Amino acid sequence: MTLLVLLITFVFLALASPSLAATADQWRSRSIYQVIIDRYALPQGADPTKCDPADRTWCGGTWNTLQENLDYIQNAGFTAVWISPVSQNYQGPTTPYGDPYHGYWIADATQLNDHFGTSDDLKALSDELHRRGMYLMVDVVVNDVMATSTNPDLSTYMFKDSSQYHPYCVIGWNNNTSIERCWLGDTVVPLPDINTEDPTVVSGFGDWIESLVKEYNIDGLRIDGMHVNMDFWPVFCERAGVFCIGEVFGSDPVRAAASFQGPNGLDSVLHYPMYYSLVDAFTIPGPLNTTAVSDMMAQSKALFNDTGLLGNFLENQDVPRWHNISVDPQSLYNAMVFNFMSDGIPIVYYGQEQYSNGNADPYNRAPLWPSDYANTTAYQLITTLNKFRNFLAQNSTWLYSSANVLATTEYGIAIMKGDVISVLTNIGSPPQNVSVPVYTPFQTDTDLVNILTCVHWVVGSNGTIEVEYTLGGQPVVLIPSSELPGSGFCGDNIPLPHDWNGTSWTVLSAQRDILLN
Numbered sequence: 001m002t003l004l005v006l007l008i009t010f011v012f013l014a015l016a017s018p019s020l021a022a023t024a025d026q027w028r029s030r031s032i033y034q035v036i037i038d039r040y041a042l043p044q045g046a047d048p049t050k051c052d053p054a055d056r057t058w059c060g061g062t063w064n065t066l067q068e069n070l071d072y073i074q075n076a077g078f079t080a081v082w083i084s085p086v087s088q089n090y091q092g093p094t095t096p097y098g099d100p101y102h103g104y105w106i107a108d109a110t111q112l113n114d115h116f117g118t119s120d121d122l123k124a125l126s127d128e129l130h131r132r133g134m135y136l137m138v139d140v141v142v143n144d145v146m147a148t149s150t151n152p153d154l155s156t157y158m159f160k161d162s163s164q165y166h167p168y169c170v171i172g173w174n175n176n177t178s179i180e181r182c183w184l185g186d187t188v189v190p191l192p193d194i195n196t197e198d199p200t201v202v203s204g205f206g207d208w209i210e211s212l213v214k215e216y217n218i219d220g221l222r223i224d225g226m227h228v229n230m231d232f233w234p235v236f237c238e239r240a241g242v243f244c245i246g247e248v249f250g251s252d253p254v255r256a257a258a259s260f261q262g263p264n265g266l267d268s269v270l271h272y273p274m275y276y277s278l279v280d281a282f283t284i285p286g287p288l289n290t291t292a293v294s295d296m297m298a299q300s301k302a303l304f305n306d307t308g309l310l311g312n313f314l315e316n317q318d319v320p321r322w323h324n325i326s327v328d329p330q331s332l333y334n335a336m337v338f339n340f341m342s343d344g345i346p347i348v349y350y351g352q353e354q355y356s357n358g359n360a361d362p363y364n365r366a367p368l369w370p371s372d373y374a375n376t377t378a379y380q381l382i383t384t385l386n387k388f389r390n391f392l393a394q395n396s397t398w399l400y401s402s403a404n405v406l407a408t409t410e411y412g413i414a415i416m417k418g419d420v421i422s423v424l425t426n427i428g429s430p431p432q433n434v435s436v437p438v439y440t441p442f443q444t445d446t447d448l449v450n451i452l453t454c455v456h457w458v459v460g461s462n463g464t465i466e467v468e469y470t471l472g473g474q475p476v477v478l479i480p481s482s483e484l485p486g487s488g489f490c491g492d493n494i495p496l497p498h499d500w501n502g503t504s505w506t507v508l509s510a511q512r513d514i515l516l517n
């Protein structure tokens with residue numbers, strides 16, 4: 001079997017045409033807004049009060065309503081949109097777990113989900129994104145299909161032969177073979193596990209993904225659930241011909257998540273291990289363990305093939321909203337800065353910018369429209385971070401550099417990627433008489449600018465800066481002012497603050513920064 005798969009891999013590699021759409025390297029500089037189509041925007045005239053996530057049913061969003069409301073995403077500086085699965089889903093009566101409004105209950109993958117629109121609508125969404133210079137990422141499921149019994153009618157699926165499925169069994173999570181072959185879900189909503197070792201499945205999925213990507217001009221794939229034999233992935237992603245990022249759920253061990261990235265797996269994975277470290281470091285209340293983040297940065301560098309391609313997130317459709325586990329918005333702002341200013345591709349799940357606060361599924365999938373798409377402080381911070389990262393990403397030295405830890409203390413962490421230093425704290429909004437001292441590699445007197453406030457900081461003796469939190473725990477993002485021209489930030493050529501008197505400040509504090517602002 002393995003030999004056959006290898007042979008197929010070889011044939012596909014040999015015949016592969018040049019990628020039509022975006023490669024991993026083209027995605028490196030992008031930032032992604034994640035959308036559940038059903039929950040992003042309503043059609044004109046629909047009743048906006050009729051969507052309760054607890055009902056687990058359709059609320060009415062479509063590919064068209066996303067297309068009509070892309071300004072909100074693009075104005076925030078995002079350069080790519082990840083949409084929930086487009087394939088046809090289960091169409092029977094409502095199950096005890098609701099209806100497949102989320103798109104993950106695949107029936108026939110070769111058909112589109114007509115709840116979300118027509119083939120022309122999906123093409124129009126893709127065209128509009130490309131017209132705006134943005135990429136389209138589509139969520140796909142290959143591990144399984146959905147059923148309402150453990151003995152479903154296979155004629156309703158893309159793969160119709162029982163040999164193309166693994167026989168029903170319950171997953172034993174300490175056994176990899178079992179994880180790959182047994183069925184997710186339960187006996188109420190079983191998810192029949194596709195036999196991805198079967199050569200007809202390998203070629204069938206290859207044909208399907210190649211034509212889906214071509215038909216809709218898809219630029220990248222997010223792949224649900226990695227519970228599949230590893231040698232399936234390189235073949236599948238080669239046929240897709242675009243960037244593939246996989247969902248490896250869970251944090252432990254990092255080595256396991258890392259084993260999926262590289263020539264024997266996929267281009268990238270969602271960085272779940274870092275997500276859990278950020279939760280440990282920044283949520284209030286929480287363990288406030290900043291070491292978890294610095295340790296994870298070191299482990300990531302050692303274990304992943306390419307940290308610059310990992311997907312950085314604080315929320316998605318499977319984990320609680322950040323605002324549910326940490327109500328202080330400064331906690332969100334500091335962790336958010338980390339995701340944009342460290343290695344990896346930032347991903348923001350729709351609604352995070354509106355402080356959506358549900359916990360687990362289905363409450364983390366609330367409709368966006370009750371927010372009125374407001375220009376919140378979180379939306380503005382994300383806009384600033386996107387614009388800054390979009391500027392930095394034109395500089396390949398910054399883009400390909402690997403972030404380092406400059407300081408880890410009880411109250412915060414300072415990281416440096418390229419020449420950009422981010423000092424992040426978990427103290428939250430209430431002021432505290434504490435500080436994070438940082439040794440930078442910059443010369444004494446180097447003029448830095450905090451791009452979040454446009455205030456200058458001058459490096460003290462021996463390269464020091466010290467961030468004080470006597471006005472609360474705001475994030476600080478510093479770049480040498482000499483590198484700002486062309487950025488559109490802080491007037492490019494910033495006048496010095498009014499009380500500058502030509503003498504270098506040995507220590508500037510966040511307090512001073514805010515007062516000057």
Ligand SMILES: *[C@@H]1O[C@H](CO)[C@@H](O)[C@H](O)[C@H]1NC(C)=O
Nearest residue numbers: 169172175176177178181182
């Ligand atoms: C692991 O799971 C597979 C598939 O269910 C099963 O055949 C095998 O016996 C299991 N191995 C162990 C050691 O339990």
Ligand SMILES: *[C@@H]1O[C@H](CO)[C@@H](O)[C@H](O)[C@H]1NC(C)=O
Nearest residue numbers: 175176230255256257259260
């Ligand atoms: C199980 O799979 C994970 C992920 O690929 C891997 O890291 C781990 O070594 C595997 N365990 C065994 C016992 O093969």
Ligand SMILES: *[C@@H]1O[C@H](CO)[C@@H](O)[C@H](O)[C@H]1NC(C)=O
Nearest residue numbers: 261262263264267304305306
């Ligand atoms: C990372 O993957 C690329 C191709 O995907 C490969 O050429 C390279 O050798 C890998 N690097 C490491 C350090 O594994």
Ligand SMILES: *[C@@H]1O[C@H](CO)[C@@H](O)[C@H](O)[C@H]1NC(C)=O
Nearest residue numbers: 280287289290291292293295
């Ligand atoms: C903080 O996280 C590190 C790394 O994950 C761990 O080794 C350490 O035990 C944690 N500290 C506390 C106090 O939980």
Ligand SMILES: *[C@@H]1O[C@H](CO)[C@@H](O)[C@H](O)[C@H]1NC(C)=O
Nearest residue numbers: 323324325327357358359363
């Ligand atoms: C967390 O979510 C649950 C369910 O959505 C909700 O009842 C609870 O109030 C939320 N907690 C916070 C702090 O937002």
Ligand SMILES: *[C@@H]1O[C@H](CO)[C@@H](O)[C@H](O)[C@H]1NC(C)=O
Nearest residue numbers: 072075076375376379380383
């Ligand atoms: C949001 O508000 C900020 C501050 O007032 C403003 O600069 C920005 O243009 C607004 N963004 C949008 C999309 O309206």
Ligand SMILES: *[C@@H]1O[C@H](CO)[C@@H](O)[C@H](O)[C@H]1NC(C)=O
Nearest residue numbers: 395397398417418419420483
């Ligand atoms: C590119 O980034 C590097 C590292 O951040 C910096 O040293 C260099 O000055 C930047 N180049 C330009 C043209 O901004």
Ligand SMILES: *[C@@H]1O[C@H](CO)[C@@H](O)[C@H](O)[C@H]1NC(C)=O
Nearest residue numbers: 431432433434435468469470
């Ligand atoms: C802040 O702490 C420093 C030393 O830890 C102390 O000297 C100073 O008086 C404190 N300031 C206030 C306002 O409490």
Ligand SMILES: *[C@@H]1O[C@H](CO)[C@@H](O)[C@H](O)[C@H]1NC(C)=O
Nearest residue numbers: 438439440441461462463464
């Ligand atoms: C100067 O900075 C280095 C780190 O860059 C530090 O190890 C050293 O202790 C500092 N010296 C003084 C006198 O603060």
Ligand SMILES: *[C@@H]1O[C@H](CO)[C@@H](O)[C@H](O)[C@H]1NC(C)=O
Nearest residue numbers: 499500501502503504505506
């Ligand atoms: C300039 O400002 C610094 C710091 O506030 C102060 O110590 C110094 O005396 C001032 N110098 C002059 C010439 O005003």
